[in-house]
Amino acid sequence: ASEDLCFVVFALFNVLWATLYLESWKRTCAEHAYRWGTLDSQSELLSEPRPLFLGPLQKSEVTGRLEPTYPAWKQNLFRYCVSLPVIAFCLLIVFMVMFLIFELQTWWDKKIKQLDYPFWLTFVPKVLLALVINVLDSVYYRIAHWLNDKENYRLEETFQNHLIIKLVLVCTKVVL
Structure with a gap:
């Protein structure tokens, strides 16, 4: 009890x-x-779609107006079959380039010390890394923006959030 x-x-x-x-x-x-x-x-269903959102016009169940629609399965198919491999490939490229430049840095430092060249020449691989990072960053920004446009997000907020995720994935790896 x-x-x-x-x-x-x-x-x-x-x-x-x-x-x-x-x-x-x-x-x-x-x-x-x-x-x-x-x-x-406002609710997501009541907010206006972004201007670049594409799809066939259908009557909205909420507002009763004709609005562009896009099937979620098409968006997910593109996201997982195209965007994900492209992002993974970009990450692989960034890691390979960084690794090669770091290897160049160690080889370059040994050569500079052996041949008694001026000290300022040790900065050449570092400057090269900075230039390559800027080039890769601008190229990847264009790729990420293109992928995000192709994923066709309805709301601007969702578009921006997915773009930020794509940019953070590779840009943080570039900074490392």
Whole structure:
């Protein structure tokens, strides 16, 4: 009987705790939404598609107007079969170029010391790395933007978020 009483008390405690926690979380979310200015933001279904969003016009179930639509499976197919391999290939290129330039740096430093060339020549591979990083960064930015355009995101916010993810993936590797 005492075990049954403990289970009942424990169950009541869990119900009370979960309710208070949930209400506290709702309040915290509302405070953050107010502070961040997103309290009155519209639903994704009611927001206008971005101007470059392409697709056949269909009647919207929410607004009743004709709006461009694009199947999610096509977007996912392009994302996983084209974007992902291209990004992986770009990462591989960046790692290979960085590795080769670091190897060049060690070989170059040994040659400079052996042949007694001026000290400032040790900076040549470092300058080369800086130039290659800038070139690869600009090329990858164009590739990432093209991939994002082809993925055909409906909202500008989603477009920007996926572009940021693509850029951060490779650009952080370039900085390393």
